[in-house]
Amino acid sequence: MTSKKLYWLFIGLIGLLFIGLVAGTYGVNSLLSKQSNSVTALKAKSLALAQEQITLKKAKADIQTYANLETIAKEVVPQDKDQAEAVREIVNIADTNGVALSAINFPASSLGNGIIGAKTPTATSSSPSTPSANTSQLQPVPGISGVYQLPITVISDTNKPVAYDKFISFLTAIEHNRRTAQVSSITIQPSNTNHSLLTFTLNLNEYIKP
Numbered sequence: 001m002t003s004k005k006l007y008w009l010f011i012g013l014i015g016l017l018f019i020g021l022v023a024g025t026y027g028v029n030s031l032l033s034k035q036s037n038s039v040t041a042l043k044a045k046s047l048a049l050a051q052e053q054i055t056l057k058k059a060k061a062d063i064q065t066y067a068n069l070e071t072i073a074k075e076v077v078p079q080d081k082d083q084a085e086a087v088r089e090i091v092n093i094a095d096t097n098g099v100a101l102s103a104i105n106f107p108a109s110s111l112g113n114g115i116i117g118a119k120t121p122t123a124t125s126s127s128p129s130t131p132s133a134n135t136s137q138l139q140p141v142p143g144i145s146g147v148y149q150l151p152i153t154v155i156s157d158t159n160k161p162v163a164y165d166k167f168i169s170f171l172t173a174i175e176h177n178r179r180t181a182q183v184s185s186i187t188i189q190p191s192n193t194n195h196s197l198l199t200f201t202l203n204l205n206e207y208i209k210p
Helices: 003-065 069-076 083-096 131-135 164-175
Strands: 101-105 115-117 148-156 182-190 197-208
Touching: 083 101, 083 148, 083 164, 164 182, 164 197
Parallel strands: none
Antiparallel strands: 101 115, 101 148, 148 197, 182 197
């Protein structure tokens, strides 16, 4: 083999080695790029899982923190419109404050009589346990889903007017009662024989979450 042929043979080998090096470098770069993308994806997934764990821990902590919230809500807002119980509570408040009542009225209902004498609450005034009975006579409270209000009218005994301070004490107690938490309107009539005494009509709202 002549020197010229040997020269070109070496040139060819060098060319092949260069091509192989370039191809190898490209292959390694492609592999590293794929591995880098895979690592980035795994890291992002790991961060997402870590965030989910933090959120889960916070949710568990919130559940523990507010575990008694439902119980408290049930204690604050009655779950039934037991008219007999409402009558008993109002009558007891009136007796405690020396106020005589003549009637406690509820909205008319096809389920029963809507007017209950203040001194004669009976078991028939309680609502049945059926869903229609639970929501009859009730009005949805705007902006508060699932909460209803039952209007109640309390009328004092016109034959036994009360002093103003007793009326205020009765009114305060009514507003602190969980069944009659809101007084929507008050009508006061001074006594014809003694202007220091009065009779009244209260319109109340009982809030219920069936």
